[in-house]
Amino acid sequence: MNSRPAPTSNSRAPEEGKDNVTRLSEKREKILEGALRVFLAQGYSASMDAIAAEAGVAKQTVYSHFKDKHSLFSALIDRLLDHFVSAGLTADLLALDARSFIRKIAHITLSRMDDWEYVSLLRLIIGESGRFPELSELYVSHMVKPGIEKLAAYLRANEQVRFSDPEATARIIHGALINFVILQEVMHGKHAMPMSRERLINSIVDMVLFAGEQGKQSS
Amino acid sequence: MNSRPAPTSNSRAPEEGKDNVTRLSEKREKILEGALRVFLAQGYSASMDAIAAEAGVAKQTVYSHFKDKHSLFSALIDRLLDHFVSAGLTADLLALDARSFIRKIAHITLSRMDDWEYVSLLRLIIGESGRFPELSELYVSHMVKPGIEKLAAYLRANEQVRFSDPEATARIIHGALINFVILQEVMHGKHAMPMSRERLINSIVDMVLFAGEQGKQSS
DNA sequence: CAAATGCTAGACTAGTCAGTATGACTTCTC
């Protein structure tokens, strides 16, 4: 026993034309991609063997790039958060009129319902917010806070509407949208309580604009 | 070695005055209470040894009442869901005027932020909604759906307000409230983005009433 | 060529965990 198997022809492609730095981060990239699939599917309890296998990489290689499981997990979540942050609301939206602006924001937020990675990330961050409070705080401060602040800034600056408390109003809009994502997709509620995105968006837009109109009259 | 320790004086209180059924369910109750504390604190990955210890019961006793870990977990979540459902909105609230009604609903919903068990349950159900979709569906159909339907029924029936889509409006109110709980407590966002409950509630009430008022005028 | 670096497969350590088995103790019922 203990027969060492025939050394599998360890063929590695030449990979010419790539400098050291690129090649250095190549394996790291593969590991993060494998970890993404496995962690998002199975949660933090996923095994390091499964991650290495999914990444197509030896377990030792994982440990040569990341100190331990916690580090890998944190690095992955950081990366994912960065990825989704960059897809936030851009400056050109601010030129839109109030109705179009809110519609657009709502559409962008709800479009993430179709993104398995986003839905799984949401579930993972909320689920592990007990064990990894620093990650959920990162989510709040990097994704939620800037989004709500930008929305509030728009509501405060726009001439067409006036609210007594734009920050709270922004939270209501955001909460209605994110909770829809959580309820329908994260918690699989779309069968038990179906509702089209358009219906929700229409109601939000109407409600906000009515209230913003009223705020102007009473000022 | 392998010295069997002196049989600890297995003193059991007489427990007179309790019939068989009561005594039968006594251990089960202790197990569920221990499981509650441990599962809510550590998630599904908590060990059965830890649960038995927390319940003050032998592990074998746990397995004599529950087939396996999954059964115990499901039974516990079922029970917790029942517990929180019963504390929902009661019939006497329906007599309130629109402003008071919405305030009351909001206060009740947000008061659960102070309940460690509720916050942990929310985190647990969302976090395990990948592994246990049936539990999150139970949460949706037993807690969320009835609540939103009652709220929508009120909004539809009340003479003081009129909405083009009461169901969607109810979802907005519910989403704004629950998301506040998730953001502030479940995800520990209350330090990064503090906001008083009263501010949120005032904005929700104003927004809904303005919109409900407008809906009447345009009909 | 020779050293260095990064990788691979696989064995290994030390520990945990779900679930089962054992044998003894207590209480109730007949």
Place this chain on the structure above:
DNA sequence: GAGAAGTCATACTGACTAGTCTAGCATTTG
């Protein structure tokens, strides 16, 4: 008092896991 039912502490099995170690292979660099 005998048997049944429930419980207890403890030990055990088998599987799995995080992380380490070894020894060898491939490529780059000096």
